[in-house]
Structures are given as structure tokens and as C-alpha cells.
Amino acid sequence: MLSKTLIVNGIARDIVADGETTLADILRKNLSLTGTKVGCDTGHCGACSVIVDTKLIRSCSYKFKRLKQHATITTIEGVGTPDNLHPLQLAWILHGGAQCGFCTPGFIVSAKALLDLNPNPTREDVRDWFQKHRNACRCTGYKQLTDSVMDAAAVMRGDKDIKALSWELPEDQRIWGTRYPKPSAVARVTGMTDFGADKILKMPEDTLHMALVQAEVSHANIVSIDTTEAEKMEGVFKVVTHKDVPGKNRITGLITFPTNKGDGWDRPILCDEKVFQYGDALAIVCADTEAHAKAAAAKVTVVLEQLPEYMNAPAAMDDNAMEIHPGTPNIYFEQTVKKGESTETIFEKAPVVVEDDFYTQRQPHMPIEPDVGFAYFDDEERLVVHSKSVGLYLHHAMVAPGIGIEADKLVLVQNPAGGTFGYKFNPTMEALLGVAALATKRPVALCYDYVQQQIYTGKRSPWFSHLKLAADESGKLLAMESDWTVDHGPYSEFGDLLTLRGAQFIGSGYNIPSINGIGRCVATNHAWGAAFRGFGAPEGEFGSEVLMDELAEKLGMDPLELRYANVYRKGSTTPTGQEPEVYSLPEMIDILRPIYKEAQAKAAANSTNEVKRGVGVSIGVLCAGLDGPDHGSADIELNEDGTVTLYSTWEDHGQGADSGMTCTAHEALRPLQLAPEDIRLVMNDMSRCPDSGPAGGSRSQVIVGRAVMDACEKLLAAMTTKDGSFRSYAQMVEEGLPLRYSGSWTIPAEACGENSQGKPFIFYMYGLFMAEVAVTLETGVTEVEKMTLVADIGTVGNKLIVDGQMYGGIAQGIGMALFEDFEDIKKHSTMLGAGFPYIKQIPDDMELIYVETPRKEGPFGASGMGELPLTTPHAAVINAITQACGVRITELPARPEKVLAALKNK
Numbered sequence: 001m002l003s004k005t006l007i008v009n010g011i012a013r014d015i016v017a018d019g020e021t022t023l024a025d026i027l028r029k030n031l032s033l034t035g036t037k038v039g040c041d042t043g044h045c046g047a048c049s050v051i052v053d054t055k056l057i058r059s060c061s062y063k064f065k066r067l068k069q070h071a072t073i074t075t076i077e078g079v080g081t082p083d084n085l086h087p088l089q090l091a092w093i094l095h096g097g098a099q100c101g102f103c104t105p106g107f108i109v110s111a112k113a114l115l116d117l118n119p120n121p122t123r124e125d126v127r128d129w130f131q132k133h134r135n136a137c138r139c140t141g142y143k144q145l146t147d148s149v150m151d152a153a154a155v156m157r158g159d160k161d162i163k164a165l166s167w168e169l170p171e172d173q174r175i176w177g178t179r180y181p182k183p184s185a186v187a188r189v190t191g192m193t194d195f196g197a198d199k200i201l202k203m204p205e206d207t208l209h210m211a212l213v214q215a216e217v218s219h220a221n222i223v224s225i226d227t228t229e230a231e232k233m234e235g236v237f238k239v240v241t242h243k244d245v246p247g248k249n250r251i252t253g254l255i256t257f258p259t260n261k262g263d264g265w266d267r268p269i270l271c272d273e274k275v276f277q278y279g280d281a282l283a284i285v286c287a288d289t290e291a292h293a294k295a296a297a298a299k300v301t302v303v304l305e306q307l308p309e310y311m312n313a314p315a316a317m318d319d320n321a322m323e324i325h326p327g328t329p330n331i332y333f334e335q336t337v338k339k340g341e342s343t344e345t346i347f348e349k350a351p352v353v354v355e356d357d358f359y360t361q362r363q364p365h366m367p368i369e370p371d372v373g374f375a376y377f378d379d380e381e382r383l384v385v386h387s388k389s390v391g392l393y394l395h396h397a398m399v400a401p402g403i404g405i406e407a408d409k410l411v412l413v414q415n416p417a418g419g420t421f422g423y424k425f426n427p428t429m430e431a432l433l434g435v436a437a438l439a440t441k442r443p444v445a446l447c448y449d450y451v452q453q454q455i456y457t458g459k460r461s462p463w464f465s466h467l468k469l470a471a472d473e474s475g476k477l478l479a480m481e482s483d484w485t486v487d488h489g490p491y492s493e494f495g496d497l498l499t500l501r502g503a504q505f506i507g508s509g510y511n512i513p514s515i516n517g518i519g520r521c522v523a524t525n526h527a528w529g530a531a532f533r534g535f536g537a538p539e540g541e542f543g544s545e546v547l548m549d550e551l552a553e554k555l556g557m558d559p560l561e562l563r564y565a566n567v568y569r570k571g572s573t574t575p576t577g578q579e580p581e582v583y584s585l586p587e588m589i590d591i592l593r594p595i596y597k598e599a600q601a602k603a604a605a606n607s608t609n610e611v612k613r614g615v616g617v618s619i620g621v622l623c624a625g626l627d628g629p630d631h632g633s634a635d636i637e638l639n640e641d642g643t644v645t646l647y648s649t650w651e652d653h654g655q656g657a658d659s660g661m662t663c664t665a666h667e668a669l670r671p672l673q674l675a676p677e678d679i680r681l682v683m684n685d686m687s688r689c690p691d692s693g694p695a696g697g698s699r700s701q702v703i704v705g706r707a708v709m710d711a712c713e714k715l716l717a718a719m720t721t722k723d724g725s726f727r728s729y730a731q732m733v734e735e736g737l738p739l740r741y742s743g744s745w746t747i748p749a750e751a752c753g754e755n756s757q758g759k760p761f762i763f764y765m766y767g768l769f770m771a772e773v774a775v776t777l778e779t780g781v782t783e784v785e786k787m788t789l790v791a792d793i794g795t796v797g798n799k800l801i802v803d804g805q806m807y808g809g810i811a812q813g814i815g816m817a818l819f820e821d822f823e824d825i826k827k828h829s830t831m832l833g834a835g836f837p838y839i840k841q842i843p844d845d846m847e848l849i850y851v852e853t854p855r856k857e858g859p860f861g862a863s864g865m866g867e868l869p870l871t872t873p874h875a876a877v878i879n880a881i882t883q884a885c886g887v888r889i890t891e892l893p894a895r896p897e898k899v900l901a902a903l904k905n906k
């Protein structure tokens with residue numbers, strides 16, 4: 001043990017600790033300074049950045065023994081406080097720099113270290129600094145962070161007034177349509193938001209810490225699991241196996257499609273008979289400390305009989321492949337699409353036909369915060385499970401029977417989440433926490449490390465597509481044939497729905513009179529398929545958007561003009577045969593055209609023999625809402641002090657659910673003239689909030705938004721007196737009027753019928769992407785120099801939040817185009833290995849243009865928005881590579897070696 005005095009945020013603190021302890025642990029555990037977050041824990045993300053003396057360091061990989069006596073340490077708590085915010089924190093709020101906020105303390109501390117050294121940096125200096133210090137953000141797309149540093153630096157130099165960093169309410173006091181910063185922004189920029197791991201540090205002393213015993217093969221029969229040695233290890237309270245699970249020990253995928261050949265009960269909580277994928281949980285050690293739990297987990301002996309591993313869909317579809325789930329064929333769901341006349345005769349006669357194969361990869365979500373949760377029994381003897389769930393009521397139904405608990409005895413709560421991007425649309429550790437708490441009758445906690453985050457949470461399912469387009473000589477589309485295969489890993493949850501998206505969205509944006517296609521969902525032994533932002537659009541539309549460029553090339557047409565000739569106009573129908581709710585795509589192309597021409601001229605002028613530049617475009621379309629009559633609820637309550645409290649389970653990935661609730665309610669309650677702070681939020685706790693539905697499918701703003709409006713309207717109606725004035729709280733009580741009102745809304749849509757025809761959605765989002773890239777011929781390295789997005793998401797409710805979603809989604813699309821993958825389980829199990837895009841991989845130059853076409857049914861005209869930016873930006877990048885250097889990459893990601901090989905084969 002070592003004893004040292006450290007000067008932490010200006011105060012001398014005496015610390016006694018093992019010399020091997022990391023500085024992050026000293027700060028978080030010894031000093032309770034939980035503003036310093038730990039993400040990757042391996043030096044890849046910068047979430048743990050602090051300043052030691054004058055040097056910026058990553059505290060997760062800096063040992064206590066390295067610190068000198070009286071070393072000075074600055075953490076986020078020493079940068080500024082809620083009532084005395086540092087200019088950097090103010091700027092981060094103003095620019096929407098904190099989405100989930102998990103990376104934020106590390107970035108702000110890092111920026112402070114930069115400005116201490118260089119008070120007048122250029123934007124490139126800022127980007128170089130964040131790149132060098134590996135500050136990683138998965139939410140924002142980085143541009144706002146550079147904006148924040150530049151503005152804060154200007155204020156600190158005295159070049160700008162500090163007032164420039166404050167957001168002011170407009171004169172009409174309206175926040176809808178403005179850049180109102182989200183209510184939780186101050187907590188996030190000061191490091192005061194308690195994420196799951198922070199809360200675990202504050203749990204009761206008798207909390208047991210969990211460690212998983214996980215499979216290190218991808219497919220096997222289980223012969224035996226021996227826990228004897230592990231039970232004897234220091235600090236162990238219990239080793240839990242499938243034998244301790246009172247329920248069905250399965251997570252149900254809630255299959256709703258009668259044509260699904262499985263029953264949905266395919267995912268074990270703790271494996272009993274078989275291992276289906278690498279990382280599957282075999283046992284849980286519950287011990288007094290995490291270190292003891294991990295040490296004991298290594299002593300559990302598992303005997304396995306290895307089976308053939310089917311690591312992709314073609315392997316699992318082979319005639320000789322065994323059934324991964326005995327009794328269920330590996331191809332367990334098929335979905336056809338048929339629209340218009342038979343495509344066969346059209347293709348026979350069509351003047352121009354193009355076809356190609358496409359592959360989109362197993363994209364990892366890579367939130368900075370790894371998965372985390374805890375569980376306990378409350379005073380009403382209910383099992384309460386806290387996690388990053390973005391589908392509380394949904395997950396409740398998926399895990400309760402498997403755990404073996406009565407539905408009314410299980411409560412799910414969402415912790416503030418350090419990013420999910422959809423992986424938490426699927427349960428991850430909720431059932432593991434539940435069975436461990438049930439088996440031990442003690443509070444339990446589980447923190448995944450980053451390798452576990454990678455190997456044992458769901459991923460975007462790879463798609464193999466073959467697409468064919470027919471057109472006349474003018475480029476008018478006549479027909480499409482499509483065939484797509486979804487590699488969904490071993491677990492079926494939402495795989496059928498994802499496969500349906502191929503029928504609904506391949507070729508969407510264009511009026512294609514005849515479509516014939518079939519898709520299939522396949523069980524494999526690679527990582528299970530989870531929702532990921534875009535859910536089917538980035539996978540399915542990638543092929544159709546690249547094929548449109550191939551068609552343009554064959555016709556000798558400009559790719560943008562080919563799109564212009566075919567996009568939805570009055571009389572057009574979607575692939576499901578539905579009339580779109582708005583027709584904004586021609587206008588969007590008209591807006592982009594001059595910008596596109598200018599970009600093309602610039603690319604031509606700036607291309608050299610070594611570096612070729614090109615411009616690519618793509619159209620992206622996606623629904624907002626789940627199929628058919630999607631439904632959600634929200635409540636409102638009038639408080640004694642005249643404020644209101646809103647209740648909902650509008651779960652927050654970091655996208656700004658608090659802002660969505662506040663802005664919508666503030667607009668709906670305009671007659672009451674409330675200040676935004678008068679709207680209090682109680683969110684994401686099933687014991688206190690109604691079922692708003694999951695936060696996925698870009699549904700929350702439209703459905704929960706309408707439910708909030710409904711609740712507000714009911715409250716306003718109850719408060720309104722005959723003369724049009726409003727009753728006070730006291731008058732409401734005196735007259736015996738209820739104070740709490742429930743609102744709800746159901747989308748007037750119908751799920752698709754046979755052959756995927758119908759009107760499954762009434763809200764869509766439309767995007768037109770333009771990528772400007774530079775390809776270095778010698779290395780095959782592609783740099784995206786600029787991205788432009790023209791978007792129609794209806795009326796924009798909060799420009800700050802929407803901009804943030806657009807930048808962040810585009811950045812993930814660039815990652816999908818060029819870098820990211822989770823194919824090689826070993827190599828891709830870290831952020832660096834999986835191709836996480838850092839700031840220099842994402843262009844600083846991103847332009848957003850909104851075409852605000854109000855949606856009739858939307859809350860104040862809004863549609864959804866969160867997934868639009870990740871519909872097809874990757875297709876624009878790939879099309880731009882072709883325009884730059886003549887090679888077309890149809891299998892993602894387009895890493896340099898792939899581009900180089902294609903250049904050599906040209």
C-alpha cells in the first residue's frame with residue numbers, strides 16, 4: 001500500500017491505496033469523484049481524461065504508484081460547477097455537445113488542457129488534439145465539440161462576451177422550434193449525471209458483484225458445468241447456473257408473425273443444453289467484490305462438445321448445415337414483396353437492366369459506456385432491475401417468464417444511458433440481473449468490460465442482397481427484383497421485423513411500379529442481431545442506392561438527375577403500394593442541385609494524379625413508428641406550486657428524450673404561460689410512469705409527442721373555467737377535479753398484409769445525402785471531406801437536438817462505409833480494433849438543410865428524426881468513391897485494402 005497526498009481540484013487529499021490502483025479508481029472510489037467516467041478502460045476512449053500537473057492523461061491506465069507526492073489533479077469537478085460553469089461547459093450546452101454526456105467530462109477536461117497550453121487554437125489544432133488524446137464520442141459527430149472549444153476559447157481570450165455562450169428565451173417565450181438546450185445538459189457537462197456504474201458505487205454495502213462465465217466457442221453442446229472450486233473462492237456468495245432459474249430460462253423474442261418457423265423462445269438466460277454464440281452466459285458468480293467474482297468465474301469448469309460453427313448466413317443455409325436450434329430450420333422466416341405487374345416480362349423487354357450483389361456488415365454500436373445494470377428487491381418485495389433498456393415495458397414482457405417472476409413483481413428502470421443507438425432495444429443483462437437477485441435475495445450489480453460489450457450485446461445484422469433494376473431509355477424505373485438474406489445470429493428477436501424492412505424499404509424514395517422480391521432471416525452462430533439506428537434502411541437501401549448509380553452510369557445520366565426523374569411525386573407509391581404522406585424529394589433535389597454542381601467542379605479541380613476526388617449522392621427514406629397501429633401513453637399532473645409533472649417511458653439513448661418531452665409539453669401548454677423549468681419530468685421508471693412504448697423506430701417524438709399533447713389538452717380542458725381563465729391548483733382541489741391526466745395516441749395505420757402491401761406507416765422521414773471524398777490511390781485511403789444532408793423530417797421541434805442527431809447519425813454512416821465491423825471476434829472486440837471513428841475520420845465540414853413540410857398528424861407538424869441520418873450516408877460515400885476513382889465497393893466496409901485491391905483490379 002502507498003500513502004500519498006494529492007492536490008485534487010485545489011484541495012489536498014490524503015490517499016492510502018495499492019500502488020497498482022488506477023487513478024480512475026482512486027478518483028471514483030476513494031474520492032467519490034464520479035464525474036470522471038470509465039468507458040473502454042483500456043486507453044481507447046478518453047472518457048477518463050484528467051489533468052495531472054499540466055499533462056492530460058487517461059486515468060484508467062495511469063497507476064497510483066506513478067503519481068508524485070503533491071501531484072495536482074484536475075477533474076471535471078474542478079473545471080466548473082452548476083452555479084459557476086466554465087466557458088467550455090457553457091459552450092458545450094449551447095452547441096449541444098453533450099448528447100448522452102458520457103464522453104463529455106473527458107472532452108471538457110481535455111479541451112481545458114489544450115486551452116491552458118494554447119489559448120488561440122485553430123479548428124485543426126482542436127481536432128488534432130482530440131485525435132492525439134483519443135477523445136472519442138459516438139453521439140455527436142464531433143463538429144459541435146470543435147465549435148464549443150472555439151467559442152469558449154474566444155470568450156476566455158476576451159474576444160467574445162460570455163453572454164455569447166448563453167441561450168436566451170425568445171421574446172414570445174416559445175421554445176418549440178428553437179435551439180433550447182436540453183434540461184439535463186448542466187448535469188451532463190459537470191459530470192453530475194450518475195450513469196449505471198456511478199450508481200453502483202453508491203449501492204448498499206451488501207451488494208453482490210457479478211461476473212459471468214462465458215463461452216469461448218461459438219457452437220457447442222454443454223456436457224457439464226462444475227462450480228465446486230469456484231464456490232470455495234474468497235468472497236463468493238453463490239454461483240448461479242441454469243439450475244437456479246425458476247422460470248423458463250429463455251428470453252422471448254415476442255414473435256408475432258405466424259409464418260415464423262420458430263417459437264421465439266430461443267435465447268437462454270443461462271445456457272443449459274447448448275452454446276449458440278461466443279460469449280453466451282453459462283454461469284454467474286456473485287461475490288463481495290468484482291475482483292473476487294472474476295477470480296472465481298475463472299475457476300468454473302465447463303465441459304463442452306464442440307459443434308460446427310456457422311459464422312455467416314451462407315454457411316448456415318448450406319444443405320448440410322445442422323439446425324442451430326433443433327426443430328427450427330436455420331432459415332426461419334421469409335418475407336415476400338409483390339407490387340404491380342409481374343416483373344418477369346418487364347425485365348425481358350426492358351431497354352436497360354442493371355443488377356449487382358451487396359453486403360452490409362455486422363456493425364457494432366460502440367457506445368462509450370459499456371453495458372451496465374443492477375437489481376434489488378424494493379420495500380414492496382418487487383424485483384427492480386435498473387439497466388440501459390430503451391424498451392422498459394417491452395423488455396418486461398420479454399424477460400419476466402424466463403426469470404420466473406410474476407409480472408406485477410418485476411419493475412424495470414432505465415439509468416441514464418451513455419449511448420445505445422439501438423443495441424438496448426434488445427434486452428442484454430436484465431434477465432441475468434433478475435435471476436442473480438432472485439437466487440441470492442441480495443442487491444446485485446454487473447458491469448461489462450468493453451470486450452463483453454462487443455462480444456455479448458447484439459449487433460447490426462449483416463445483409464447479403466442481390467438487386468436488379470429495369471428502366472426505360474429515359475431512366476424511368478420500370479421494375480425491381482430483390483433478394484435479401486439477413487444473418488441474424490442465433491437469437492430471433494425482431495429478426496422477422498428486420499427482414500420485413502427489406503420489403504418495405506429497398507428501392508424506397510422512388511416510384512417503382514412493379515416489384516418482386518423475397519427476403520429471409522437466418523440463424524447463425526455469430527453475434528445476435530439487435531436493432532441499430534436505421535433498422536433495415538442502411539442494410540436494404542445501400543444496395544438500391546448504389547445500384548441507382550450503376551443505372552445512371554449505364555444510361556450515361558447524372559446520378560442526381562436519374563434520382564430526380566424517379567422520386568416520389570403525386571401518383572407515386574412506396575414499395576408497399578402506399579401513397580407517401582408528403583412529396584418533398586423533388587424540392588430537396590432542386591435545393592441540392594447547385595451545391596452538388598459546385599462540389600463536382602471543386603472535386604474535378606482539386607483531383608491530382610495521386611489523390612482523386614469525387615461527389616456521391618443517395619436518397620434515404622425511413623418510417624417513423626413501428627408497423628401498424630403503434631401506440632403510446634404519457635401522463636401529466638398539476639402540482640401545488642402551479643408547475644406540472646410529466647410522466648413517460650420515453651427512454652433516452654442520449655438523443656434528448658427530456659428535451660422532446662419538455663418542448664412538446666411547453667408548446668401544448670402555451671395558454672398556461674409556463675417557463676420551461678416549470679415542467680418537471682419523471683421518466684423511465686415502470687413503477688411511476690405509463691407505457692410510452694420503446695424508444696426505437698424514430699417513434700417517440702410522434703407517438704409519445706402526441707400522447708403528451710393529449711394529456712396536456714385534457715389538463716387544460718379541466719383547468720379551463722367558463723370565462724376562459726384557468727383554475728389554480730387550489731381551485732381544482734376545491735372543486736374535486738382530478739390533478740393527473742393520462743394521454744395516449746395510436747397511429748392510424750395498418751400493418752402490411754400479404755406480399756408486404758399496405759399502409760404500415762403514416763410518418764416517413766426523407767433525406768438526400770451528398771458526400772465529397774478524396775481517395776489516395778497509393779494507399780486506398782478514403783477521406784470524407786464534406787457531408788451535406790437535405791432533410792425533411794416535418795417541422796423541426798428543437799433545432800439543437802435535431803442538428804445533433806443528424807451530425808451523429810452521419811458520422812455513424814461514415815463509420816459504416818469505411819471502418820466499422822464486428823466479424824473477427826478477437827480483433828474486433830475493442831474500439832480501436834472494430835474501427836471506431838475518431839474526430840479526424842469525420843469531416844468538420846457538414847452542412848444540414850431542412851425542408852420543413854409539416855406532417856398533418858405529427859405533433860405540431862413534426863415527423864420522427866433520429867434514424868434518418870443513418871439511412872444511406874454510407875451509400876453516398878461509396879458512390880463518391882466510384883466518382884473519384886472508378887472503383888465500386890459493394891461489400892462494406894470500404895477499408896483501404898479493399899479499395900486498393902479494387903484499384904489494382906480495375
Ligand code: FES
Nearest residue numbers: 039041043046060
Ligand atoms: S481511455 Fe480510459 S476509459 Fe477509455
Ligand code: FES
Nearest residue numbers: 099100103137139
Ligand atoms: S455525447 Fe459523446 S458519447 Fe455520447
